Amino acid sequence: MAGPVSKLRTQTFQPWIALLFAVILSFALMATDKTTANSVARQHAFDIIAFVAKPFSVIPAALHLASENERLRFENTQLRLASIAAEEAMRENVRLQRLLDFREKxxxxxxxxxxxxxxxxxxxxxxxxxxxxxxxxxxxxxxxxxxxxxxxxxxxxxxxxxxxxxxxxxxxxxxxxxxxxxxxxxxxxxxxxxxxxxxxxxxxxxxxxxxxxxxxxxxxxxxxxxxxxxxxxxxxxxxxxxxxxxxxxxxxxxxxxxxxxxxxxxxxxx
Amino acid sequence: MNLLKSIGIGVLLVVLQISILNLLAIRGIKPDIVLIFLIIHALAGGPLVGVIWGFLLGLILDSAGSGMIGVGSLTYALAGFIVGQMGAGKLGFSLQRYLISLFVASLIGNVIFLYFYQPWENGSFWELLFFKALPVVFYTWTLGLIWILTPFAAKTSDRSAV
Known part of the structure; x- marks a missing residue:
């Protein structure tokens, strides 16, 4: 009789004990967040996750390719126009300076x-x-x-x-x-x-x-x-x-x- | 075999959460697919399963991010436990319980994240709850609803993974 009751009690308290452990462990991790050992461990974990996640990073890049291309083309056009405008302004400056000199002389x-x-x-x-x-x-x-x-x-x-x-x-x-x-x-x-x-x-x-x-x-x-x-x-x-x-x-x-x-x-x- | 498969799916979802889920972001708000996965397992497997899965998934997410390590594991462990209690024993998995659990777990998780990460000078608790946390909760809940209505979800929701 004692066996099943004991087993039931264990089963009832198991999740609570697990939760208590999880909470204590989580707070312990938070408290040691800035320590060197934690940082090193985290760096390794991050390396592994980065290695696994790397192939997936291609997907957003590929999906954004068209919009990225469009954005770059737009920027390229803008820069080209700005460059032409700057060259034109420089030429105009030289021309106006020459005219100014001529006017004075x-x-x-x-x-x-x-x-x-x-x-x-x-x-x-x-x-x-x-x-x-x-x-x-x-x-x-x-x-x-x-x-x-x-x-x-x-x-x-x-x-x-x-x-x-x-x-x-x-x-x-x-x-x-x-x-x-x-x-x-x-x-x-x-x-x-x-x-x-x-x-x-x-x-x-x-x-x-x-x-x-x-x-x-x-x-x-x-x-x-x-x-x-x-x-x-x-x-x-x-x-x-x-x-x-x-x-x-x-x-x-x-x-x-x-x-x-x-x-x-x-x-x-x- | 089931456990290994679940671990594989869990890790894959964490990777997806941190890599391509930004594609689903609306004004910077993205759903939490890891939480959806956790809810399904916690409802089917009970609070112990919920705590273990929650703690491990949270820890992996913490490792992948730049935030304080331990916050994710605490949040997901709590969410897994609460949801596991809601589906514990003979109750098992039901669509209604799944949707309520998803909402509750997501809300609890986001409030905890709010507490740890959101600077309070950005607004009052209620402002942050309504404008930061609830949009994520609703987005996650909606995605969870869409997922559970797919035929593929039926295979995973009617049994415990561990």
Whole structure:
């Protein structure tokens, strides 16, 4: 009789005893949590668990692969754009610094303007700039860059102006060849080069000779670079030379220009 | 053989809990599949089985984490014991008892974890209970419900593992 009762008591108390052991052991582990022995044991346990868990770590990585790829592609695009923007900012900085230097040294009273539009209609080449009457602009004002002559203002609004550029059939500038001192007038017949008229065939025009404005047209101040001679043709029995010049300004890459508000009597040579 | 199989499954679940269960996390809250496994065994095997399984599983989880060692073993041992008492003797396993046990055990476990790990300056006890502990309890309970309704669970829930 005592046997089954004793067995039942043992079975009843077994879980309680086990729980007591578990609780005591748990608190003992908590109390020794920071000890070296515990840390070492835990490190080994962690190594084993890490070894077992390692193959499973591939699963979340694989599941996240698509989103990770997308995120990286997005970041790559962002970085590329940022890099382009930084390069562009650097180039702009260099360009603006050069323009600033030019503005200070030119001797002209200049007004800076941004090119906001181009009119690439054949034969009618003009650009739109972002300053106008409010900035004291009038028609027939010379427009230049640090490289040379661009053209002149032809229409002026309150806050914008149309600039007729040198490579336009209806615009010519009085120029001077710096070496042979011959005077002429530019004209344009298409392409990216200018032609000179009224240069006498006796003039000793040389290739590479600089061409500047002479100021004789009453619009463009004297001394502004126009270009350099790239070709000279003597057409017998004509009394004039056919001179081709490469403009100093690249008209396809105009971004900032200056409008000459007024100029001093003596204009420095470029 | 059954014991070895159960140990294998238990270790596998611990590994899954610490490795890929983050995929199921909703706003940082993830269910406790080790607890679900413990409840099934404790209900079927009684409080002694619950305590032993709880202590060992908790210890392995403690070893895998960076928290204080002993907290997991205490929590899971207590949960296993309480659930084992609920299913002790002739009561055995039933769906109703399983769901109640899962909720109670999960709640007790999370309150203990809350006590040890949650800094009280983050909010009052009730705030932490409602916003930290109960979401985990409900998530675990829901996953436990889904699991027990699967045909695969029927094989493991109608007998003691040890």
């Amino acid at each position: 030119s001797g002209f009273r200049l007004k800076a303007a941004q090119v906001i539009a181009r009119q690439p209609v054949p034969g009618v080449n003009s650009i739109l700039i972002d300053i106008g009457r409010e900035d004291n602009l009038t028609t027939d004002m010379a427009v230049i860059t640090d490289h040379g002559l661009v053209g002149k203002t032809v229409q002026v609004g309150d806050h914008s102006a149309v600039v007729q550029v040198l490579i336009d059939r209806n615009l010519g500038a009085a120029v001077l060849l710096t070496k042979c001192r011959a005077n002429g007038v530019t004209y344009w017949e298409g392409g990216y080069h200018l032609l000179l008229e009224n240069i006498p065939s006796t003039a000793a025009v040389r290739l590479g000779e600089q061409v500047i404005t002479s100021g004789m047209d009453g619009i463009f101040p004297a001394g502004i670079a126009v270009g350099e001679v790239t070709q000279v043709d003597k057409n017998e029995p004509s009394l004039f030379l056919q001179v081709e010049i490469q403009p100093a300004v690249n008209f396809t890459r105009l971004e900032e220009v200056f409008v000459v508000l007024d100029s001093p009597e003596i204009i420095p040579s470029p």
